[in-house]
Every structure is written in C-alpha cells, then in structure tokens.
Amino acid sequence: MAKIAFILLCHKDPDAVIKQAQSLTAVGDYMAIHFDARAPKAAYDRIRKALADNPNVAFAKRRVKCGWGEWSLVQATLNAVETAVEAFPRASHFYMLSGDCMAIKSAEYAHAFLDQRDVDYIESFDYFHSDWIKTGWKEERLIYRHWFNERTQKKRFYAMFNLQKRLGMTREIPGDLEVMIGSQWWCLRRRTVEWILEFCRTRPDVLRFFRTTWIPDETFFQTLVRHLVPEHEIESRALTFLMFTDYGMPVVFYNDHYDLLLAQDFLFARKISPEARELKRRLGVLYASEGARFQISNEGQSLFRFLTGKGRIGRRFAPRFWEAESSLGRERELLIVLCKKWHVAKRLTARIRALTNIPCIEYLFNEAGCDLPDLGGIQSSMSKRHRHRRALMRMLFEYYDTERLVICLDPQNLDLLEDFCRDRSVSRLLEIECQFTDAYLGGHAMRVGLAGERTPKETLNRLLPTIRNDIVHESDRIRDAQFDNHLRIREIDPPDVNARALAAFLSLPEDIARELANTDHLFAD
Structure with a gap:
C-alpha cells in the first residue's frame, strides 16, 4: 500500500504547521518540513519542539531564505526531498505541499488512489508550444540570466535584463533537455525522486542553468521528470485543487466550501483560509476517517466562474x-x-x-x-x-x-x-x-x-x-x-x-x- 512522504514548504503560522503535520502523520504517513530561513527563529524552534517526539516527521538539514520566482524555492524543495528519502525508506510517494494546503479526501482514499496506477502526477506541458503561460515573458525566462528577485529588487531585476538584451547576451538551453512547465504541486514516486537526486549530482550544468532562470519552480521538476521518466508513466495533472481569480490571485477557501471541495477529483486543496477553523477541523477529521465515500462531480471551476462572473457588466455610454x-x-x-x-x-x-x-x-x-x-x-x-x-x-x-x-x-x-x-x-x-x-x-x-x-x-x-x-x-x-x-x-x-x-x-x-x-x-x- 502507498506510503506518502509529504514535502512541506512553509514560512509562517507555526501552530497551523504543527497541526498539519500531526494530522497527516497520524495515519502512518510521513512529513519532511522546510521552514523558510527568513521566518523568525522562535517560530521554527516552536515547531521543532512540538514535533520532536514524532518519528514520522523530519526537518530539512539546511534551511534557505526563499523568495518568489527564485531558485531558492527549488533548493528548499530539494533539501526537504533529500531529508525525506533518507529518513523514510518505506515512503513510496513524495507529495509536495504548502502550509496553506489541506487534504480533501481521507488517507484511505488517497492511498487507494495512488495504488491504482504506477505513475507520477505532475503537470508537464511543452514550454514553448503549450499555452500554459497566458501573458508576459516566455523565452525571456530561460535565455537570459536572472540574479535578482523581481518582487524585492525590481530595479536591479529589470536593469540586468535590459542590459543583457541590449548586449545580446543570451544563452543556450541544455541541448538534451526539452523544457516543460506546470504547477509546482506534484506527487512523485520514490524511484523518480531518487533519479532526480542522482541527476542533480551528475549534471551540475543543468543546475547552473536553472539557478538563474525566472520562476524555476514551474519548470525544474517538470522538465527533469519528463527527461527521466517514460511518457506513459507520467500523468500530466496535479492532485492539488487550486483556482485563480481573473487577477491571477489564488482563490481562498472558507468554511462553506467543505462540500464543494470534497466533490473535486483531487486529494488536496490550496489555499485554505487561516480563519476557516471549522473547515480545517472537518477536513482533519475526514483524513483520519475510514469508509468515507466521495461523489466526484468536479464542477468547482465552472461554479466559480458562474458565481463570480455575474454583475461584471461592461456598459458603454457611447457608440464605438x-x-x-x-x-x-x-x-x-x-x-x-x-x-x-x-x-x-x-x-x-x-x-x-x-x-x-x-x-x-x-x-x-x-x-x-x-x-x-x-x-x-x-x-x-x-x-x-x-x-x-x-x-x-x-x-x-x-x-x-x-x-x-x-x-x-x-x-x-x-x-x-x-x-x-x-x-x-x-x-x-x-x-x-x-x-x-x-x-x-x-x-x-x-x-x-x-x-x-x-x-x-x-x-x-x-x-x-x-x-x-x-x-x-x-x-x-x-x-x-x-x-x-x-x-x-x-x-x-x-x-x-x-x-x-x-x-x-x-x-x-x-x-x-x-x-x-x-x-x-x-x-x-
């Protein structure tokens, strides 16, 4: 039967992290935690102390300071994955989570779901020919080097980009790789994870390339899995349910979304509101339950479009x-x-x-x-x-x-x-x-x-x-x-x-x- 090692990347709310770890490991699964090095040391110490006696929890041996769009997010994930592979030899699957994620099915259902097919679950679409990137940069993410964080060092980020563009300082993508793109929320088999770690040890040139790409958490694992694993063993989908608003922001779920979440064809959901205490309680109880049955209708996306799209009437007061x-x-x-x-x-x-x-x-x-x-x-x-x-x-x-x-x-x-x-x-x-x-x-x-x-x-x-x-x-x-x-x-x-x-x-x-x-x-x- 499947045994899951959850790879948890988090940076806040230590009490929620503790409860999440306790809930997911109570049924025999595992968790490797990377807590952002930017977060207060007291918060990290609190998590370590609360979970010190839990044999199913391990902590990344090296913490890094994480920033959106940076290689640091990938490095933090690799650090937690290395810890999980070493600490949990019985883990058959490695599931990427954030502190805002919660299970929307029971552990019994999740294990049976993963046992059904011997595949890796990761969105993996052709970087250049798919329409995964709707607007903005595409090849610019890869062929130019990005050393600075776009959100915290905006002037430096764009100054370096414009300088490289003006001087024609582009670079080649590693010739044996077909770059793929997709959601960072994946679930990979143990063999696949071990192949990725071995690849990282033997191909420093690939790591050097991705370290200076922009938003590599959407391309690194997606590209390597497609490079290392036969296509028929890849299910190009995430098992974490998430939606985005028209403004590109994640949809946040609250107490009254319980039934809607259970009806989606996913194992976890992101993002659960910190204020949704009743929702978190019910989902925590659900994960440990036995014999739960789920009616999958998967209408979440269409319901959201319907309920939020009303009232946005583009009135024109003069003829075009x-x-x-x-x-x-x-x-x-x-x-x-x-x-x-x-x-x-x-x-x-x-x-x-x-x-x-x-x-x-x-x-x-x-x-x-x-x-x-x-x-x-x-x-x-x-x-x-x-x-x-x-x-x-x-x-x-x-x-x-x-x-x-x-x-x-x-x-x-x-x-x-x-x-x-x-x-x-x-x-x-x-x-x-x-x-x-x-x-x-x-x-x-x-x-x-x-x-x-x-x-x-x-x-x-x-x-x-x-x-x-x-x-x-x-x-x-x-x-x-x-x-x-x-x-x-x-x-x-x-x-x-x-x-x-x-x-x-x-x-x-x-x-x-x-x-x-x-x-x-x-x-x-």
Whole structure:
C-alpha cells in the first residue's frame, strides 16, 4: 500500500504547521518540513519542539531564505526531498505541499488512489508550444540570466535584463533537455525522486542553468521528470485543487466550501483560509476517517466562474467609433424575444413564422449552431457575430429583404439590448416570463456545466437558489434599464392577456395574436 512522504514548504503560522503535520502523520504517513530561513527563529524552534517526539516527521538539514520566482524555492524543495528519502525508506510517494494546503479526501482514499496506477502526477506541458503561460515573458525566462528577485529588487531585476538584451547576451538551453512547465504541486514516486537526486549530482550544468532562470519552480521538476521518466508513466495533472481569480490571485477557501471541495477529483486543496477553523477541523477529521465515500462531480471551476462572473457588466455610454454610421436603418423594426427557456421562445417564433411573413432567427448570439445564411463569413463564429453585431443585423435585414425581423436573445445579453435599443431603428422587446421548478433548474445547471450527473444532491440543492436569483436578477436589470417598447407575456397569465402584448409587439390583429398566445404547450418543459 502507498506510503506518502509529504514535502512541506512553509514560512509562517507555526501552530497551523504543527497541526498539519500531526494530522497527516497520524495515519502512518510521513512529513519532511522546510521552514523558510527568513521566518523568525522562535517560530521554527516552536515547531521543532512540538514535533520532536514524532518519528514520522523530519526537518530539512539546511534551511534557505526563499523568495518568489527564485531558485531558492527549488533548493528548499530539494533539501526537504533529500531529508525525506533518507529518513523514510518505506515512503513510496513524495507529495509536495504548502502550509496553506489541506487534504480533501481521507488517507484511505488517497492511498487507494495512488495504488491504482504506477505513475507520477505532475503537470508537464511543452514550454514553448503549450499555452500554459497566458501573458508576459516566455523565452525571456530561460535565455537570459536572472540574479535578482523581481518582487524585492525590481530595479536591479529589470536593469540586468535590459542590459543583457541590449548586449545580446543570451544563452543556450541544455541541448538534451526539452523544457516543460506546470504547477509546482506534484506527487512523485520514490524511484523518480531518487533519479532526480542522482541527476542533480551528475549534471551540475543543468543546475547552473536553472539557478538563474525566472520562476524555476514551474519548470525544474517538470522538465527533469519528463527527461527521466517514460511518457506513459507520467500523468500530466496535479492532485492539488487550486483556482485563480481573473487577477491571477489564488482563490481562498472558507468554511462553506467543505462540500464543494470534497466533490473535486483531487486529494488536496490550496489555499485554505487561516480563519476557516471549522473547515480545517472537518477536513482533519475526514483524513483520519475510514469508509468515507466521495461523489466526484468536479464542477468547482465552472461554479466559480458562474458565481463570480455575474454583475461584471461592461456598459458603454457611447457608440464605438466604427459604429458611428452603422445604424440598422431608421425605418426598420428589430423585434427581440427575451426568454431564459430557449425552447419556449423557439416554439413561439416557429408559430410566428407559420402565421406571419416576419423572418425569425433564434438565439444567433447564444448558439453557435444557429441556422444563418452565408453572409460572407461574418456569421461564422460567435466572436465575429458579437464583434460586428450591427453589421450582421443590417445584412440579415437585407438578406431577407424585410423591414421587420424577429430575433431571440438570452436575458443575460444586456449589452446587446443596450446597443440595439440605442439605434435609430425601432426596437421592441417581448420578455417571456416562465416558471422555474427545481427540477428544471437542476437540469439547467447540468446543461450549462455547473453540475454533473455525479454532483451530490445536497450541493445541487444549495446551488438552486443562486441560479433562481440570478435569473430574477437578469430580468430586474432589463427592467431597470427602462427600455422603450418593453412588453411581457407570462406563463401565469391567461392567453387573452398575453394576446394583447403579442399584438402590440408584432403589430398584428388580435385574432392572430390570440392564436399565437394559444400555441399548444407553449410553456411546457
């Protein structure tokens, strides 16, 4: 059975480090600790004293002062790994952790998970051809030498970089290495770790190269593992769950994230808030438990994007300069059907086509597969449709040779509404207000990727009020915008009431509007 030696890099909160070590070693696993040499000596002494009688804990023989983006982080890791290999001969896996990490599965589950496959778990993507680095420097991290810390010695860091660049002082990457990149949070087998330590002893040229690269903790182990281990024995993923905000900062987890964390397909999570005492307590109890079962749904990333992305509405108060003369046409009427239940809007527009000669286009700004005519490529992608929205609409009016056009939009598209309703053409809105059962909202969450077939019912039940409130919020935003010619039909209203709104929206006789309002199963799910 797998025995894990945790490699813990930490620099603060000695009480939390002590509890973390006690929790993870209580079930028979091991821990090698590197406590940053920049931290107060009293804090380090406190940790050593508290854990002195624990045979499953060892300390790196040499502590180094660590700095973000520096080789020191890699050196600290190597120091702790060397200690762990020597102190714990029965350890089969070596798992990299920080002081902010906590287990989100039981030790029983973690050991069984590692026993399933004889592989190393480490993100390892091609440095130059993958898109792991989204913005900023790429080859500059490697081909120039970086002696100073970018955060604490910014002037020196960039002065040396600019000098090397001006003088053309680049260097070659070691010829036998293919540089890889990925998360620093890995889990490696004992054999792999021993190979890495041996490689470090025999290849000082490689260590010299990485010592002056920038952010080597994202490339050193990732490159060496790929160099030393057959590809089929590498699982290019981390086992530590972490997310980042739009600003590049790690997402911090609190007490109410317990169920969400357990549902992720990872063994540990980072970062747990220091204030989340109840979460830490529950996770500590969980790690030592037996017989725990986990329903993995892995919806954490999509949930975070959904919950944090709402409310960031990019309103524009003046037309973009290239749209100054892009009116849809003063005499034209754009009739917009707004409905969260797309199938309801599609039923209505299908009926409008059957009873009138008004062209109808369904969710062209929401569905990539929407049936559109060939307009020279402007309709070929969602990004083009949004970017050239007014030009697209003018071309559709011209293609159908009409002065009146019906389109469907999702209520979340407030930016499109503001754009179209500001135009010199006549815009009318018909908002379809539907009833939303819990069953429908649950299905909606699955359709949009917020939940999966294995999402626990308890998690889904907590999510439903958020989805329901979000739908209400979208409708409120539209009403708050106070658009002209804003009409509504409602599922709870009788057909005669809805017929009056349809007649005004489409400028139709009431008998045809009444026929539309009586469309069979119009609001059915």
